[in-house]
Amino acid sequence: MKFTVVGSGAMGLRYGVLLQEAGNDVDFVDGWQPHVEKMRQQGGVYVSRDHQDRHLVPVNVYYPEEYAGNPDCYIFFMKQMQLDDMLKRCAHFFKPNQYAFTCMNGMGHVEKLLNYFKPSKVIAGTALVATVLNGPGDVDFIGKPGAGSMNLANYTEQPDDFTHQLVGQLDKAHFHPNLTTNFMGTLLAKVVFNSVVNTLCTMFEMTMGEYADYEGANDMSRQLIDEAYDVCERAGVQMLNTRQEELDSVNYVSKVANPLHYPSMYQDMHHYRPTEVDYINGYLVKLGRKYRYEAKTHAFLTHEVHLAERGKQRELAQLSAAEKRQLTA
Template identity: 55%
Template sequence: MKYTIVGAGAMGLRYGILLQYNAGVPVDYVEPTQASLEKIRAQGNQVFKARDHKDRHALDINIYAPEEYAGDPDMWIFFMKQMQLPDALKRLAPKFKSHQSALGAMNGMGHIEQLQKYFADDKIIGGTAMIATLLNDYGDVDFMGVEGAGSSVYANLTGQPSATLDEMLRDFQAAHLNPSQSTNFMGTLLTKVFFNSVENSVATMFQSRMGELMAYDQFLAGIARPLINEAYDAAEAVGYQLLETRDEMIQQVDYVSTVANPLHFPSMYQDFVKGRPTEVDYINGWIADLADRVGTKASTQRMVTHLVHLAEAMREYHPPVNQLIADK
């Protein structure tokens, strides 16, 4: 299949590079962020790729502004920030065709409803990825972990099998994205949202690596467990079934923090230290809103949402140190 990646940020570049250079399939990029587009074009339509801060080298890519793109992909892959997606979709709307599919594998919740405005339900795939990636600068990406590290899960919105998803999974396997398939659409998406409501938000507030959170011996019991319990309470009240039990989610937080990616700064931190808005409203805030709608309690999720926004406001008085740069 041919793929068009919308958003040449950390995950967009990782997926695109792996599909193009490992799987050998055609990949285009559409970059709605003008500063990123200009930087990559100034580099000769090349991006720099490293792994664990080593072996940094340039790779050729095809990149376009939304208005100038004339390609006809089999699948669009959206890796925008939640707050940027509506404008990107509006700019790209004349390019969408009925035979095309859309994969939304973004952080947080809200993007599926946006995709449904432009694509039929049987053309929408949702996904989540536990794949650590840093964007050092526009057009400069750093893959964290050994080749093939991390995993990803995908599900059709309809919950039904499809030849498109089967072919995509074959390409993703060849790309070393370690994909698996699920028939539980909401469970697939919420797995990452609930995980991020702990790791991303708390690490961002304290400007820490994932592994450093474990320095507090009550992190799992006193912080992760209440957040996860509130999220599961709300999901279960709606009837959503997660891919993991509550205990398995806690174990996942423990494993990622101590074994898989202890040195990783999560994506929300990357936005925070670069002065950008975070996606906390689409993660912790979304969970708290869900709890309000179904009548369960999520005061901890709501408080974390406010605290991340407070940390954003405090940047005016106490500018954060960008440890992504110091760590290079």
């Protein structure tokens, strides 16, 4: 199959590189100039696995304005707040017969994709996969080959032949895809997971394993999960997991699968970038208010993250020009 990855950061590179290694034709599109130029200069992207075996993987990378490929499927991996602008930059090469597939964090991206792709061509999912972009042209896949799992569903909840072909290629690439016919339940399962692990690990600057080892972690996780499930039930969403299964998933991924991993929200905060908290905890707050329910803990955490962002921006303003340049070197 022919894929084009739009947004070639940590997760985009992981999906694209592994699908390429599984025998597919893959292009990469990105708008971050230092990243694109570095990959072109070195002839590809350097890939490590758990900080070891760093090696160069050749990739074809393009800016949106210069791309003219014709893939079967686009794979979108952007930050929520960056997607709208990237879609506008890419609109000139979208075609009616092409599919859009995404496993982006948070909620809000599907509505934007539907402005460019037919509902029958949109497939979305969630990925419990840990990856770190060390810098331009340098990515680290966290976990052993085959680590992690993912769920996906058609927007129409009616899988077609292409969907099953996509699942087959994702399986060949060792992503362990699970196809469901519950679109909102599939997406919200990851939102709830991230609303616990991403947010708390970011606020307290710790790995997933360090959080899970805290004696009060179960109580904290359960409070956030219960509140999120109260919201989803009022919205009429049938979740994939029970509340206990969601808690078990948080503990397994944090303690066993990726205990040394700093979640993506932490990475954004650490590098002075805006976080996606409004699309995760903040989304649950807004959804709850739509059904006259106050998700108070999620609202409090959303405010906490925004306060921490202000502190990081103050810290950034105090850095020297050389230190600021080093952040994107």
